[in-house]
Amino acid sequence: MVVFTGKDLSAKEQAQLLAMAKSIVLKDVQSPERLLDETALFLHRVITDLPKEKQAMLERLHGSMEILRGRKVLVVDDDARNIFALTSLLENHDVDVLSTTKGRDAIELIRTTPDISLVLMDIMMPEMDGYETIRHIRSLPEFRTLPILALTAKAMKGDREKCLEAGASDYISKPVNTDQLLSLMRVWLYR
Template identity: 45%
Template sequence: MSKTVLIIDDDSRNIFALSAVLKAKGFVTLSASDMTEAFGLLQSTEVGVILMDMMMPGMDGYEAIPRLKNESRYKDIPVIAVTAQAMSGDREKCLAAGASDYVSKPVDVDKLVGLLNDYLK
C-alpha cells in the first residue's frame, strides 16, 4: 500500500499546514484544491489515504466520497473527513457519506498521525 496522503482542500493555507506537518512526520503528501484536480491525481498516482475537506465549492466532500467509493479503483482508499463542522451529528454525517474516519479543524496532529499510521499499515 502506498504511504502517500492526498490532501484535498480548497484553502491553500490548510494544504500548506497539513503538508508541512505530515512531511515532518515522514509522510509523502500530494494536494488538490478541488475534486477535478484530485481525480486527475488519483488516475496517475497511487494514494494510500485521502484527507478530504468536506466543505468545498463545486463538489464538496459529501458528494465526492460516494463517487470515490462507487469506483472500483478508488473504493478501498480510506477517506478521512477533515472539517470545521464539529457540531453534534457532523461526524455521523461524514461517516454516512462513506468517510472512513473524521477529524475536526483545527486538526489534532497527534490524532491525525495515529489515524494515518493505522490506515497505512
C-alpha cells in the first residue's frame, strides 16, 4: 500500500500508516512522478504494459539514472555511519560525493564548489542544525534553486513543513529507503 496524502500527519498517524503501508507520498509539485515511480517500484510493473504517457514519465525518471552519473552531491550529516552509507549508495551510481559533518563547513563547500548539483542535509546536527544551514544557503541568491533534500530521523508532525519553510526542496525521513531517495534525487535533478 502506498499512501498519497496532502494531510499533515501526526507522528502517531504516520507510525500507524507505515505499519500498514510501504510508502507515504505527500502531495506536492513533484507528487505525480513520485507516485507513479513508487507504485511501479512496488508492483514490479512492466513499463511496456503502461499507457504511453506513463511510459514516457517513467522513462524520464528511470532513464534519468543517467542523470545521477557524474553529478556532485554534498552529504551533510554529523554521523559518519550515515555519510558512509549514503556515499556507498551514491558512488554505486557514479555520483561524485562530497561530505561534511558540520553546517558551517557545508556552507563553505557550497560557496567554493561551483558544480554541486544537490545537497542531502541532515536536520539534527549540533552547533548549526540543518534548518539554520538551509536558511543560510537560501539567503545566498546564487543558491536559491539548488536542490536540498532534508533528512531527519524524527518523523514528527510538522517536520516536513518546518523543512520546507526553512527552504528545503523536499524531505525524507530516516532510516532512508534507498529506492525512495534515488527516486527523489532523480525527480529533483531532472527539473
